Amino acid sequence: MWRLLSHRLSFLKCIPRKLFLQSLPALITTTGLCTTLLLATLPARAQVQNLITFDDLNPSPNPIVQNGYQGLTWTNFGVVNSQQLFNAIGPNGFTNGTVSSPNVVTTLRGGMASIDSPTPFTLDSLDLSGAWNNDLSVTLSGFNPATPLFITQTFVVNATGPTHISPGWAGITTFTILSTGGTNAGFTGSGPQCVLDNLLLTQQGDVSGAPEPGAIPLLAGPITLILACLCRRRRI
Numbered sequence: 156m157w158r159l160l161s162h163r164l165s166f167l168k169c170i171p172r173k174l175f176l177q178s179l180p181a182l183i184t185t186t187g188l189c190t191t192l193l194l195a196t197l198p199a200r201a202q203v204q205n206l207i208t209f210d211d212l213n214p215s216p217n218p219i220v221q222n223g224y225q226g227l228t229w230t231n232f233g234v235v236n237s238q239q240l241f242n243a244i245g246p247n248g249f250t251n252g253t254v255s256s257p258n259v260v261t262t263l264r265g266g267m268a269s270i271d272s273p274t275p276f277t278l279d280s281l282d283l284s285g286a287w288n289n290d291l292s293v294t295l296s297g298f299n300p301a302t303p304l305f306i307t308q309t310f311v312v313n314a315t316g317p318t319h320i321s322p323g324w325a326g327i328t329t330f331t332i333l334s335t336g337g338t339n340a341g342f343t344g345s346g347p348q349c350v351l352d353n354l355l356l357t358q359q360g361d362v363s364g365a366p367e368p369g370a371i372p373l374l375a376g377p378i379t380l381i382l383a384c385l386c387r388r389r390r391i
Contacts, residue, residue: 204279207354208255209234220260226358228271232351233263247342248314252284252350261286265347267333275299275328277357280321285314286348288337293349295320297327314340317352325357 207225212234220232238257241250253259262268278297285291291314296307304326312318324330334349 202277202357202359205356205358207356209258209260209352209354210255212258214258219263226272229269230271231263231266231268232260232270234258234260235350244343247344248284248286248288248340249350251315252282252286252317252352254282254317254352259350259352261351262332262334262349265334265349267331268349269329269331271329272356272358273328274359275326276359277325278322278327278330279355279357280319280323281354282317282319282352283310283312284317284350285312285334285337285340286350287314287339287342287344287346289313289315289340291334291337291347291349293332293334295322296331296333297322297324297329299326299328301328302326312349314342317350 205225209220212220212224214234214236218233218235220229220234222228235249236257237247237250237253237259240247249259249261278295283293291312292309293312294307294309296305298305306322306324306327308322310318310320332349332351334347337347339345
């Protein structure tokens with residue numbers, strides 16, 4: 156690119172100093188416009204809210220939430236079609252905890268589950284409930300290994316319906332859920348699994364494309380044209 160510019164501007168020596176100074180304001184204005192156009196082609200970073208409902212997932216034949224879903228890394232999460240589960244076994248916390256039908260996700264075997272992102276995000280809100288237990292203790296933690304940031308908070312939820320939680324944790328890259336305790340709500344199943352639906356994150360995203368490879372030489376064209384006209388004027 157720079158070699159191309161050097162070649163195009165090699166004729167500068169043909170322009171008299173006085174003529175060049177007289178044309179300098181126009182040259183500066185043109186340069187400013189070209190710079191503005193170039194900056195407008197650069198990718199911008201924006202904060203984009205992303206509501207993850209899990210309703211686009213297919214729990215059959217593999218109920219595991221796969222890495223890469225919504226651009227995130229998922230560990231120990233499974234997806235459940237709550238309506239199908241109700242039809243199979245009757246009342247349960249998965250169905251009661253559904254905010255957007257038909258799917259929810261759950262912490263498998265009641266162990267810790269985590270979500271990791273390559274870039275920092277804000278944990279805006281989520282809906283939690285117990286799969287089988289009332290008075291279930293759910294500990295949420297958010298942290299960023301690149302900073303000293305570490306946040307944790309424990310909530311008590313039930314299997315009778317979802318609890319809407321709005322942590323508002325900004326700048327984290329990892330989010331974990333661990334559910335323990337509680338008492339069976341009278342359902343056929345048992346265990347300390349937690350049910351999650353409608354996860355709202357604020358993530359970073361590109362709102363414009365990257366500049367075209369030829370953008371910079373192209374924007375240099377108007378400047379070269381002005382200088383060429385000045386050189387021609389001298390010859391005349």
